[in-house]
Amino acid sequence: MQAEIIAVGTEILLGQITNTNSTHIARGLAELGIDSYYQTVVGDNPQRLSAVIEIAAQRNDLVILTGGLGPTADDLTKQTLAHYLNVPLVEDAAAMQKITDWFAKNEQVMTANNRQQALYPQGAQPLVNHNGMAVGAFYQSSDSADFLLLPGPPRELAVMFDREAKPKLAAAYGDQAQIYSRVMRFYGITESALATKLQPLIDNQTAVTIAPYAKTNEVTLRLSAQAETESAAKAAIDQVDQQIKTLIGRYFYGYGDDNSLVNVVVKQLIDANLSITAAESLTAGLFQSTLGSVSGVSAVFPGGFVTYANEVKHQLVNVPQDIIDTDGVVSEATAKAMALGAQQQLQTDVAVSFTGVAGPDRLERQPAGTVWIGLAYRQQAPIAQQFHFAGGRQRIRQRSVMAGLDLLRHALAADSTLKK
Amino acid sequence: MQAEIIAVGTEILLGQITNTNSTHIARGLAELGIDSYYQTVVGDNPQRLSAVIEIAAQRNDLVILTGGLGPTADDLTKQTLAHYLNVPLVEDAAAMQKITDWFAKNEQVMTANNRQQALYPQGAQPLVNHNGMAVGAFYQSSDSADFLLLPGPPRELAVMFDREAKPKLAAAYGDQAQIYSRVMRFYGITESALATKLQPLIDNQTAVTIAPYAKTNEVTLRLSAQAETESAAKAAIDQVDQQIKTLIGRYFYGYGDDNSLVNVVVKQLIDANLSITAAESLTAGLFQSTLGSVSGVSAVFPGGFVTYANEVKHQLVNVPQDIIDTDGVVSEATAKAMALGAQQQLQTDVAVSFTGVAGPDRLERQPAGTVWIGLAYRQQAPIAQQFHFAGGRQRIRQRSVMAGLDLLRHALAADSTLKK
Structure with a gap:
């Protein structure tokens, strides 16, 4: 045919x-x-x-x-x-x-x-x-x-x-066989790294086709199986699904063609009834706007801050002036202080912060793509992580947002008080 | 060929x-x-x-x-x-x-x-x-x-x-003639309305080709002319350019393939040394994030507010509780108060505000797509304008951002104290 x-x-x-x-x-x-x-x-x-x-x-x-x-x-x-x-x-x-x-x-x-x-x-x-x-x-x-x-x-x-x-x-x-397919979504791994890790599995598979697709900032896998009944196809896929999770489960975040990392994270926040805010410098509202793309987010997202200028970091989310003077704004200390200040201002359970260099010019002698992302999670002490993103201004800002969502996803996964 | x-x-x-x-x-x-x-x-x-x-x-x-x-x-x-x-x-x-x-x-x-x-x-x-x-x-x-x-x-x-x-x-x-082309960009007019208004011009043109392209939320026109010299081609295009502006100049905002409405507005703000902030409800940071996409915007954009929840509209940008109670949040009065409050908080020259219904559900009995955009421009009394946008949640939010930029572009154009 x-x-x-x-x-x-x-x-x-x-x-x-x-x-x-x-x-x-x-x-x-x-x-x-x-x-x-x-x-x-x-x-x-x-x-x-x-x-x-x-x-x-x-x-x-x-x-x-x-x-x-x-x-x-x-x-x-x-x-x-x-x-x-x-x-x-x-x-x-x-x-x-x-x-x-x-x-x-x-x-x-x-x-x-x-x-x-x-x-x-x-x-x-x-x-x-x-x-x-x-x-x-x-x-x-x-x-x-x-x-x-x-x-x-x-x-x-x-x-x-x-x-x-x-x-x-x-x-x-069609022959009378049922075709059943499932999409698995991954963040934090490149298509080629994923393909390398799964190669033995792909090579030894006959019942289930495993097709990787590189998307913007993420990778998806489509598993397809043909069998006489849907339940037989589903069972074959379930088995491969488990094998894939054993190999690269750390990067797996959800199922489905129309799903996304922000969707999964917002649903988890809503299910756990955890409120969220953010203080954004280089991303300038892109993280919050991404949260806003999920319908129903207003139940857990009261609002937040865009803090581009140094004075505004101090005025709106109480970043101490001496941190800015001593550590600079592109720093672990500033990222932590932004997250903590935002969390305290709006009394939320969670706050994410972004400070870094979107480019094209350097800032504080650091190259474009240097980004600190902070997270104040419930009563835990705030943490911050440094990233070095490649690409132009928009890519760096988009990658920062995805990394912030992923940081939060891992904190939610590690939170043993939440029902899973 | x-x-x-x-x-x-x-x-x-x-x-x-x-x-x-x-x-x-x-x-x-x-x-x-x-x-x-x-x-x-x-x-x-x-x-x-x-x-x-x-x-x-x-x-x-x-x-x-x-x-x-x-x-x-x-x-x-x-x-x-x-x-x-x-x-x-x-x-x-x-x-x-x-x-x-x-x-x-x-x-x-x-x-x-x-x-x-x-x-x-x-x-x-x-x-x-x-x-x-x-x-x-x-x-x-x-x-x-x-x-x-x-x-x-x-x-x-x-x-x-x-x-x-x-x-x-x-x-x-190629024949030895020079090809010269120019892209004109328009916001606020559909491709079909633009084509209708320009039809007599297009039909009577032989020297210059006029090709409209519908882009997301805007329309561009590519004018192309072939002539023996570049200056002859340019002169032919200049003439058509002027005729187009006479017909639909109100919607014209700039030239160039890689240009955009936000680019033009941010450049005007930088040239005029006017600072800007925003208070965003349904757009949830998308307007500020769009400003942030323009390199150099930090010179005029200190930061701003995402005010999703009613209490946060009050807490962060001082929207009086009685306005929210009497007029509702999807209202002219709230849009004006948000713009004024944001302007006062960060002492900027300009503030834009967004409040409305991104959908899919109604809010305050108003359908998805109902949006009020407020503008506090320098010492002028704040204004607000109502819009009804079609489309899903993301389209409504994107169209709101474009309309906010356009409102500001017209305020800048009407400001006789600015050098043009």
Whole structure:
């Protein structure tokens, strides 16, 4: 089983937009176990589109077209495909109703070209568009390749592919085996170090596929297994999961595609009912803003401080002037004093502090990337840790935030008074 | 003149990475006036790569290959191309020297496969890699298409394409006319509204190309002109620039590809020597963190406040309890009080405040997206403005930050005491 993705859109050829639709579909095909050896991009031009459909149909069992299903004159994908298949376009009644309803509700005049969005090639199964009006289609053929027609706007594409198309592809092409997959997330280890440590495990695995992905500041592993039942697949994955944790469990922080380090840490704070604040110098609010990205954080996060200038470190979080004079602001003593002062000011259980050199210039003769992160955790004496981050100003600030979250995660893990 | 981009990499076909290299090259081709009607992706497989090279060479004058120039066994692009062209690979002495130097300096053993990175097809011009070791190549042929070989890692690709390849393409295929381009940036207008307002101008233009791009929360316009001399091109662009400003000058905030609204506002504050602080509720530090992204901001930004909880709004920036009780926290009065309180606490010239509903839940019976932004500007009475932003939690917070910056930009523009 082999599929090719054709993205249709002149904007992609002009470099005005990046072809993220093909990435989304490609990942879905990999999960379904459908091979994909080619991707193509072509403009809104019926001759050239016909030519690439011809080439793709010859070298594949399934051709997936995305883009060009809309109402305007340059949306020609389904007309071109219908012509290639030599079938007429027919109207999907439900989609047509949705279009007329929308125009009625919004008191707009419906121009004739909008009907076009409800059309699909005769003989295909129409696919519902949950985020738009243009209907998709899955066309199975006995004498040529099969075709899948999907819309171009990424929000429409993603939902239609995941919810409508994927189950139909699995039913049409899947063997009856269940595919089960799980994402494990790691912070503090590079992709190459992780791959090296797991290499013997990866090499000796046949039942479970272990695929590492490098993300910004973290690494994920996708474990996938195929088995006759979901519970058999799950059992195989559970076993590998445990072996991975034995090898690199220190860096593992959570499961799931949409998870993140801040998500895990904030959930732990909410579960333990521990409040948090921060005093930020070089990160200038980025740590607190990252906490703020998690819905529900207000239950444990009353607010905090951005303390860029030395006087403000003293005024807002009581860093003693003699510490600043003696140790400097990029120092263990300042990081500890900032964390303690913030904790005391807002009477929280936890406070994290950041002081360091975001760059590009040096500060106190220390190079960009030198960062002290402080942590005042409950009644414990404050601690601070020094880091040397590579990269430009934004990378250094983002890495500082991740390191602060990780410091807190380890303190929570070590806290024996918390229920786990 | 017609070119096709072929990205080589199994990771793209598996959806593990997005093909941003083709976007970068495509935009560069558009700027050079080279047409591009197709893009292809193929895996690290010599048979299939040969097949797509064959197809691309038939339908184009220039084929651009990116990826597969590295030292590992699956890096086969230049071997496959050399085989197609029937020429041997030869060694670039300068690139080889760089590789041996690196291994000597890092005290690593150089394995034989690393030599591969210094090879290029005989008869081509080698292209320097400023961010890596694999050399690129530009091969001009009298009897087939021309070929450009570029590396896969995006940092290596972008610099090699922009600095090494583009001038060679311009010299090889350009008419002798100078191409000059300028980027104008706009905030507060949608791409479609901008396109509608500029349509007559765009339709009547022949000398200058006007290309709008929708970016996150803003729109840019790229003006490009070709002329015999740079000053002639510049004069044509200047004229269109003025016409655009007459139509939508209110939304124009600055020039340049790497510019941003925060950059412009911070530079204006530094030039005017005006200090700034903020009190942030729903944005939770995102505004201050955005200020912190601009290098040099510490000259005017001493620090500020994240005031999530009601008590903290009172404790840190003196919002009177009766305002919170009477007007609520999502209110004009609270936004003004937060701005004024922050300004007074840190004795700054300017303070911006944010209070509203990031969602997903309602707050004080107001829906997600309801945001009040306050501004205390110098000795003026504080003002506040209400916004209704669409989107999820992060979009609402990001849009709030942009609106806050824009409010400040307009206050700075209206301040007649500042030198402009």
